[in-house]
Amino acid sequence: MNLGNETRLAMRTSSRFALFLITTVLSLLSETAVAETDEKQLDTDPGCFVKGFSERLNCGFVTVPENYEQPEAKQIEIHYAVIPSIQENSQPDPLLILAGGPGQAATELTPMIARIFADVRKQRDIVLIDQRGTGKSNPLSCDVNRPDELVRSDDEQALDEVAAECLAQYPDVDVTQYNTPNAIRDFERVRETLNIAQWNLYGGSYGSRVGLKYLQQAPEAVRTATLDAVAPPQVVIGPFGFNGSLAFDNMLQDCQQQKPCVQRFPNLKQQYNQVMESLAQESVLLDTEDPLSAEPIKIRLTPGRFSSVVRLALYNPATRQLLPYAISEAKTSNYKPILGLMGGTTTAVQNSIYLGLMLSVVCREDLPRATESLLQQDANNEFIGGKTAQAFVDLCKGWQTTPAPADFAEPVTSEKPILLLSGTQDPVTPPRWADIAARTLPNSLHVIAPYAGHTIAGHTCANKIVAQFVRSGSVKALDTQCVKQRKLAPFVLNANGEGL
Numbered sequence: 001m002n003l004g005n006e007t008r009l010a011m012r013t014s015s016r017f018a019l020f021l022i023t024t025v026l027s028l029l030s031e032t033a034v035a036e037t038d039e040k041q042l043d044t045d046p047g048c049f050v051k052g053f054s055e056r057l058n059c060g061f062v063t064v065p066e067n068y069e070q071p072e073a074k075q076i077e078i079h080y081a082v083i084p085s086i087q088e089n090s091q092p093d094p095l096l097i098l099a100g101g102p103g104q105a106a107t108e109l110t111p112m113i114a115r116i117f118a119d120v121r122k123q124r125d126i127v128l129i130d131q132r133g134t135g136k137s138n139p140l141s142c143d144v145n146r147p148d149e150l151v152r153s154d155d156e157q158a159l160d161e162v163a164a165e166c167l168a169q170y171p172d173v174d175v176t177q178y179n180t181p182n183a184i185r186d187f188e189r190v191r192e193t194l195n196i197a198q199w200n201l202y203g204g205s206y207g208s209r210v211g212l213k214y215l216q217q218a219p220e221a222v223r224t225a226t227l228d229a230v231a232p233p234q235v236v237i238g239p240f241g242f243n244g245s246l247a248f249d250n251m252l253q254d255c256q257q258q259k260p261c262v263q264r265f266p267n268l269k270q271q272y273n274q275v276m277e278s279l280a281q282e283s284v285l286l287d288t289e290d291p292l293s294a295e296p297i298k299i300r301l302t303p304g305r306f307s308s309v310v311r312l313a314l315y316n317p318a319t320r321q322l323l324p325y326a327i328s329e330a331k332t333s334n335y336k337p338i339l340g341l342m343g344g345t346t347t348a349v350q351n352s353i354y355l356g357l358m359l360s361v362v363c364r365e366d367l368p369r370a371t372e373s374l375l376q377q378d379a380n381n382e383f384i385g386g387k388t389a390q391a392f393v394d395l396c397k398g399w400q401t402t403p404a405p406a407d408f409a410e411p412v413t414s415e416k417p418i419l420l421l422s423g424t425q426d427p428v429t430p431p432r433w434a435d436i437a438a439r440t441l442p443n444s445l446h447v448i449a450p451y452a453g454h455t456i457a458g459h460t461c462a463n464k465i466v467a468q469f470v471r472s473g474s475v476k477a478l479d480t481q482c483v484k485q486r487k488l489a490p491f492v493l494n495a496n497g498e499g500l
Contacts, residue, residue, distance in 0.1 A: 053110050053111045053114060058082040059081045062078045062080070064076060078137045079130045079137045080128065080129045080190050082094070082194070085121055094126060094200070095126045095202055097126065098204075101206050102206040102361040105130045106130055107136070112458070114126070116463045120470050131186070132177075140173065154387075157394075160398035164399070166355055166356055179364055179404065180213050181408075200225070201226065205228070208232075209232065212225075212227065224470060226466050228457050228462070230433050230434035232434075235436065236369050241380075243426075244388070244428070245383035248314065248383045248384075265324045265328050268324055271330075280303050283301060284301045285301075310384075316459060317425065319341060322337065323491075326338050359401075368404070411436075412437070417474050419465070419466065423449050424450050425452060425453045429454065434448075450484065460483055
């Protein structure tokens with residue numbers, strides 16, 4: 001079965017409701033590149049090609065139990081691809097990419113990964129494994145036909161029904177088995193199949209949590225670990241209101257520090273609040289195009305959708321610098337800049353998120369730990385309130401699973417060399433989360449990039465630092481000065497790009 005095309009079709013169908021939904025998701029990197037594997041090539045030999053990447057990869061499948069406690073029962077296949085090193089005499093310990101989301105397929109990021117980690121690839125292979133439930137590893141994509149979802153008000157959205165409709169498409173799948181520990185078991189099967197003694201981990205966002213649990217679950221398999229935009233198991237993924245509000249306030253303060261920005265947008269916070277109040281009184285029905293199919297669609301701009309687009313734009317400096325202009329124009333009822341941000345940011349994330357896997361992980365490992373006190377504290381902000389957490393609460397009502405064992409949230413202790421990366425502008429995984437992880441990682445180094453967003457290897461020189469780290473196998477004597485030289489990017493002042 002050609003899952004590449006069918007997956008994109010499912011996600012295009014679901015885009016009628018998912019433009020709001022996906023803004024609640026952690027993304028791996030701030031840009032995505034969707035890869036299509038040549039399925040016929042896989043059928044004949046272990047080589048394959050992906051769209052957007054001209055070189056031949058080494059690909060394959062490893063058969064594993066869906067439930068490791070029932071090894072003789074139902075089996076599923078785990079798909080992997082290896083980007084070969086450039087040098088012939090490569091090092092035996094490759095770089096393993098742990099995709100984010102949760103719900104991204106690592107092999108679908110091949111062109112981007114090859115570009116970001118080109119220096120690592122000079123001496124080492126790069127291995128990409130589709131986590132179970134994504135890509136070609138028994139994917140849990142959702143073909144949900146709700147064409148009216150984007151014209152509903154915030155109060156009319158029924159995300160529990162969306163999740164239940166998705167779950168009903170998989171009557172023979174035990175979704176409780178699609179979790180982080182089992183993903184690591186799968187990765188270990190691939191490592192053994194490829195006859196690899198150890199590998200170096202790179203995990204971004206949710207992938208950083210997988211990396212931490214890997215250090216806990218199979219430490220002998222790890223040489224080094226780079227954790228970018230750290231989400232330790234102690235914290236709960238889903239309630240992003242508080243962190244988002246801090247990042248939004250940070251953006252407002254940065255505008256105040258730039259004379260052209262503060263002169264052009266002197267009352268930016270007031271304008272944002274006025275747009276939210278106006279949309280709460282009367283939402284606006286807009287004509288636009290589906291960002292994936294280019295078909296004409298209607299979108300009802302509500303306070304929830306508006307604030308979610310703003311929050312997602314905070315992930316990356318390139319979209320963050322557009323926010324003052326987009327908010328100011330929305331105050332004058334010109335919503336084209338906001339629609340542009342909505343189309344650009346949501347397409348990037350949506351192209352590679354498998355909703356079923358995301359819910360299987362978050363509804364099992366995180367939401368059961370979201371106490372009423374935590375939810376109330378997260379909602380206590382004037383930016384987005386508790387909308388992101390409530391979206392996950394509603395989704396998990398429709399996704400039947402069981403809570404992870406209580407010890408899942410225990411701190412990870414490891415003596416391995418670990419590089420922690422953070423950006424000061426990150427609206428979802430702030431630097432303090434990496435500090436939490438570092439308390440029990442005595443051989444770690446935390447590098448914080450000023451004026452950087454979510455998963456900094458994709459938009460700063462941190463990828464060069466990762467290459468240094470993997471070469472040396474030590475956090476000692478790393479040259480990290482390049483990230484400290486970053487400066488605040490100027491904000492866009494008008495439709496002609498003035499200010500850049």
